[in-house]
Amino acid sequence: MALSKKLLSRDEVVVRHMHTHIKVLLWRFVVEILLLVVGVVASVMAPATWQPWGVLAIWVVILVVSVPLLILPWLQWYMRTYTVTTKRIITRSGIISRVGHDLPLTRISDIQLDKDVSDRFFGCGTLALQTSADDPLLLHDVPQVEMVQVEISNLIFDDTQGAIDADPRS
Secondary structure, eight states: OOOOOGEEEEESEEEEEEEOOOGGGHHHHHHHHHHHHHHHHHHSSSSSSTTTHHHHHHHHHHHHHHHHIIIIIHHHHHOOEEEEOOOOOOEEOOSOOOOOEEEEGGOOOOOEOOOOHHHHHHEEEEEEESSSSSSSSEEEEEEEEHHHHHHHHHHHHHHHHHHHHHTTOO
């Protein structure tokens, strides 16, 4: 779900809009495929006396199991977004009630990158954006995490460099 243009200031531009990496749903996709295979096999192997209500019951059970297994987690994944603009980092999450965090780039003092073994395999990682506050803003499972880190660093450096260049005392 893209960030609405009306939420941006006049001279603010979206640099990158992304969801967390799809790896968070990978095992759920595998289990869902296995569940569908079980449903097909059960439908084919069902006795003729079960027709049609027994087969319908099989698929209703599979649908009921699929909702918490895949559909709700997929909606949560789809509704969790990270947006990098020329002025801030914006996070949004939640299906019914939305939670968001806006962090101005000028408040970021350090960017840490963390990639474990599975993150390296999938090309994602966690960014920790340190501010003067005690707790950093953690962006988990960021796709192309190195590129995002460089983009944020460039935005911060360009803004800082612009302020240094504009200083008449220097």
